[in-house]
Structure formats: C-alpha cells, structure tokens
Amino acid sequence: MAPTVEVLTSEVVVPAEETPAGTIWLSNLDLAARRGYTPTVYFFRPNGDLGFFAADVVKGSLARALVAFYPLAGRLGVDGATGRVQVDCTGEGAVFVSAWSDYALVDLMREFVPCREMRDLLVPPTPAPNPPCALLFVQVTYLRCGGVVLALSMHHSVCDARGAAHFLETWASIARGDDADAATANANAPVPPCFDYGLLAARPGPARAVLYDHPEYKPEPEPAVVDAGAAASDDYASAIIVMTKAQVGALRARCPGASTFRAVVALVWQCVCRARSLPPETETRLYSMIDMRSRLDPPLPPGYFGNAVVRTSVSATAGEVVGNPVGYAARRALAATSQGDDYARSLVDYLEGVDAMNLPRSGISRAHLRAISWVGMSLYKADFGWGAPAFMGPALMYYSGFVYVMNAAGKEGALALVLSLEPETMPAFRKVFAEELASLEVL
Template identity: 95%
Template sequence: MAPTVKVLTSEVVVPAEETPAGSIWLSNLDLAARRGYTPTVYFFRPNGDPGFFAADVVKGSLARALVAFYPLAGRFGVDGATGRVQVDCTGEGAVFVTARCDYALDELMREFVPCRQMRDLLVPPTPAPNPPCALLFVQVTYLRCGGVVLALSMHHSVCDARGAAHFLETWASIARGDDADANANAPVPPCFDYRLLAARPGPARAVLYDHPEYKPEPEPAVVDAGAGASDDYASAIIVMSKAQVGALRARCPGASTFRAVVALVWQCVCRARALPPEAETRLYSMIDMRSRLDPPLPPGYFGNAVVRTSVSATAGELVGNPIGYAARCALAATSQGDDYARSLVDYLEGVDAMNLPRSGISRAHLRAISWVGMSLYKADFGWGAPAFMGPALMYYSGFVYVMNAAEKEGALALVLSLEPETMPEFRKVFAEELASLEVL
C-alpha cells in the first residue's frame, strides 16, 4: 500500500509584529521568472529531543521570520494603473500545515525522487499562481520513525533559489534562538529594493545581446519534432563522490566544479538520447548576477537576480571531443557579467515580460542549474542539519540541479529528469564515466 499523509492542522501564520504596508514594485527579472511556486523539501533525522520540530516552535519562529521577510506575508497583486504585477504587503500571512505520514525517513530517502507523487505527499497544495494568491506555503510532516520533512512552496515571482535559501537560513537562525546582534555569522537583513534592477532610462537603454532564451524555441530541425518538450519524465538522484568530482575537474582544466559536472552530464545525455551527430543541442543555464553586477547587488537582495543563458553545439562535437570541450562550452554559457544582465533587463522592458514563453525544452537540450554552495547546515532549526534537501518536483524532461550532497563532505548530488525511455541508458553511460574517473 502506498504511504499516505493525514493533515493535522492548516492555518495562516501572520508576522509576529506589525510590518510595513503598501506595494513593492517587481523588476523585469521577477516578471520574467517562471510564474508558479517552487516546491522544496528538507528531510531531518530524529534526534531524541521530545520537542523535535514542535509545531508551536516552528510556527512561532516562522511568525518572527515573516517580520523581516514581510513581503512573503503579503499577496500577489496588480498595479491598477499599469496592470503590472506586484507584491501587496498586506500582512495576511503564510499558510502553515502540519501532517503525519506513515513513511520512515530511511524508506523515504531510498524512494524519494522529485515527482508529482512526492510533491503531492509532502508539499501543501497551492492555488493558481495569479493575483491575489498567497506567496508562501509551508508543511511540516511528521514521519513514523520520528523524523520530519519540512516543505516550502514559494512563489517564484518573489525570489529565486538564493533568496529562498536566505529566508530559510534566517528562519532557522530564529528557531535556534541565535542572537543576531552577537552572532557574526547571522544572516544579513533582506533587501527589497528591486529598482536596483530597473531598466535604464530611454536614451541609455541598450540591448547588446540577442537573448534567445527569452523567446519561443523554434521547432528542432534534425531531432524528430514529435519528441519535443513533454511533461512526462523520469527523475533520479545520483551522487558523485569527492574523489570523482576531483578527478573530473582534473580533466577540465580551468573549469569550475559546476561547469565540469554539467559538461559530463551534457555529454552523457547526448549519448543516451542517441542524437544524430549533426543535431544541435543547447545547454541552458541560470546565472546568479548578484556579485557580477557593477556595482554588485546588496548581499541580502531577495528578488530574482538570475538570468537565463545558453550555448549550442552539435551532438557530434560534444560526444567526439574530450570532456574539456563540453566544459569550455559550459563556460561560454555561464560567464556573463554586468553588460549582459543590463542588456537583458533593457530587452525585457520592450516586450511583454509577464507573458514570456515558459514551456519546457526540446528533448535535444539540457537545462542545468547550480545550487552548489547553498549550505545545508544553515537550515539547522536547532535539531541538526538536514539529511537531504532538494526540489520536490521537476518541471519537464531535460532538467538537472547540481547541489552539495548532505552528510558526504565534498560530494555532489545531481537531481535530474529525462525522458522515461532515455533514463536507463543515461544511468548506464554515466555510471561508466564515473567508474573511469575512479581508476584515474
């Protein structure tokens, strides 16, 4: 029998203190973000504390976190004069659910992959992501063994993954009882000045790049057009050891860990899909521009500060060359700076940024996102760091997240989705590549 969840409570948690009212203008990057909620899960092992993830402690610390992150207690709104979406700081609160599940943590960790079944089991349901919807949904699920799953579903128009991690780190710090004034490592206050990413005034506006990632994708010319983007996918979590990551980087001189890993995944995906040598394959990525802008954004910038980028090659070029070639291609897709970001913001000023194409990608392509560096230990609510964290759902086939592996120093976890018929061959090809790294 499949595990089931029983909802215990469902309520709205409001900020613990009065918060600023009014509306917050959203940047073009916020408008261009995927219109929907991003569901993530955090698995925690029981630690013997009778107060482990007590609902009143979690709920009380959430109320205090919403004081600093008050937009999350608001609602998605619309400027009546311009029709532009915005955040209305109403202080109405976040949805907070507690539930009980007959999974044990070890069973869950063996079976978990991001998919609709797991999302529906562990993440609270969300409404259509349109005004006047709530922006944050939280669920605490108590497992049979005493462990806990904490799930968040946050509206993507409000912030990106880095911003969501910032909120969670602040919430966890409050739950631990940290003294923010005395703790040098306390999370910095959030910054909601999204006009830092406003388009330049008319005469100064300059679109210097093409930005194809924000335009409808043409039908593939070589790969069978009937095998285009699909909601049907198989997902997997694959761990690379510290030694394997080091050996791979040694084969990709000058490449970052993310670029080296993505290069290997991209190459193996082309092989598993048996793409014709002349087929174009495109690597899409999302780049955090906070530190790349001139001047950089404030450390606590909470909105969407990522831009979509891409680079293309033929399948024959990727498969027929050493891995360093694919890594150099990945570098070309992930090295953009201030001029690129400002060009994109200016470009979005001239299009309908609220209705950009947001569908999946052709099965010839791959989308890779880095969550490396989002430290799991900072999600310690006082009862220990998570045993796992990751997305609860993959949106379509051809998606890969690269992140730090929990409880394994220096290791990486790859969370990916592929066509169901492609995944077995990918696992085989990728395992062979990992084995070859181990003998170097």
C-alpha cells in the same frame, strides 16, 4: 499498502509584529521568472529531543521570520494603472500545514525522487499562481519514526533559489535562538534581506541598450529538430546521483580551468547526448541560469531577495559534444555561464520592451539540457536547533532535460545531481554515466 499522509491542521501564520504596508515594485527579472510555486523538501532525522520540531516553536519562529521577510506575508497583486504584477504588503501571512505520515525516514530517503506523487504527499497544495494569491506555503510532516519533512512552496515571482535559501536560513536561525543574544546574532544570524528591486530596473530611455540577442527570452519557440523529436513532454523519470569528492576532483582534472559546476554539467551533457542516441548533426543546446548578484557593477547587496538570475544558453552539435574530450563540453559550458554586468543590463533593457509577464515558459526540445547550479548555497544551514537536514532538494521536476547540481548532505566535497529525463532515456543515461564515473575512479 503505500505510505500515506494525513493533514492534521491548516492555518495562516501572520508576522509576529506589525510590518510595512503598501506595495513592492518587481523588476523585469521577477516578471520573467516562471509564474508558479517552487516546491522544495528538507528531511530531518530524529535526535531524541522531546521538543523535536514542536509546532509552537516552528510556527513562532516563522512568525518572527515573516517580520524581516514581510513581502512573503503579503499577496501577489496587480498595479491597477499599468497592469504590472507587484507584491501587495498586506501582512495576511503564510499558509502553514501540519501532517502525519506512516513513512519511515529511511524508506523515504531510499524511495524519494522529485515527482508529482512525492510533491502531492509532502508539499501543501497551492492555488493558481495568479493575483491575488499567497506567496508562501509550508508543511511540516511528522513521520512514524520520529523524523520530519519540512516542505516549502514559494512563489517564484518573489525570489529565486538563493533568496529562498536566505529566508530558510534566517527562519532556522531564529528557531534555534541565535537572535536571542545580540553577540550570538552578530556572529551567526544571516544578513537582513534587501527588497530594493529598483537596483535591477531598466536604464532610462537614452541609456537603454540591448547589446545581446537573448534567444532564451524570445516569444517564438525554437524550431523543432526533426532528428531529435518533438519538444519534451511533462512525462519524465527522475534520479538522484551522488558524485564523490574523488570523482569530482578527477573530473575537474580533465577539464582544466573549468569550475566544478561546468565540469559536471559537461559530463552530464555528453552522457545525455549518448543516452538519447542523437544523430551527430543534431543541434543540442545547453541552457543555464546564472546568478548575477556578484557579477553586476556594483554588485547587488548580499541580502538581495528578488530574482537575480538570467537565462543563458550555448549550442553545439551532438557529434561535437560526444566526439570530443569532456573538456570541450566544459569550454562550451563556460560560454553559457560567464556573462557579466553588460549582459544582465542588456537583458533587463530588452525585457523592458517586451511583455515580460507572458514570455514562453514551456519545456525544451529533447535534444537539449537545462542545468542549474545550487552549489555553494546555504541549503544545509537550515538547522532549526535539532541538526542539519539529512537531505534537501526540489520536490518536483517540471519536464525532462533538467539537472540540478548541489552539494551532497554530510559529504564534504561530494555533489548530488538531481535530474529528469524521458522515461525511455533514463536507463541508458544511468548506464553510460556509471561507466564514466567508474573511469574517473581508476585515474
């Protein structure tokens, strides 16, 4: 019999103190983000503590975290005059679910891949992501072995992945008591969040300038590529593949001047093109999401909590990607990941002139790949006082052709690749990617 999950309680956790009321204006990048919830999971090994993930500690620290991150206790709303989506700071709280499962952590970690079945088991159900709706859903699932799964669904209109990691790091810091002692808090507590989304407002009319094409945000979808088949469907296979520190180092040596993310994505791009057997003349496009916090002039504050990522892309023919050394694909990836302040400001200005709340957000052609970097994020700083997560990752992939690159848990310098491909493509990808990793090991 397949393991099951039984919901024990479902309640609303409100901020521990009174929080500011009113509304929060959202930037064009917030409006252009995918309108939906982002489900993530964190797996924790039991540590023998009788108070391990005690419900009162988890809920109490969440209530205090919602004081600092008070927009998450509000609801998605609409400006009655303009129809623009905003956050209504109502203080109504976040939905908190506790559950029990007959899963053992060792089995869960062996079987887990991001998919609807795992999402439905471990992540609390969410409503339609339209106003009015709650912005944060949390589930704590206690496993029969004593381990715990912490799952979050956070509305993407409120923040991106780095903002979500900032919130979780703050919540964990409160749970383990870092804020109880001022000296400790100054040393370890995360920076306060910043909700000044006006920092990403479009420039005034005369100063507004759209200097780039921004095809990733165009209302018209890209033309279908006959040789590559139709657009990718929501039917996909997922995999989690770990690259060792040695393999990452050897790959970077093949890609002079490339960052770790670009080198890894270049290799994945090559292997995906091979696994899909794309004809050499087929256009293949690499999409990415770039965090602009430190690239703006001046940079955004360290605690900026909204969406500060922009979509970018670059294209090549499949023959170019496959027929050249991996360093070629890495140089092409550089073109999709090196944008600065002028590019971001151009995009914000462009979005001011279109319906940013109703941009196309469907999947991509099966000739293409979408790569997202979570490298260097504080994903494993979510120590609630009982140890760091044994694993974290997305609970769901939205369509085929996605790859997340992130640090691997407990393995310094190693990376975890979480990717989705067409079910018929995944076996071939696993084979060619394993061959490439083996070739890196003999260098």
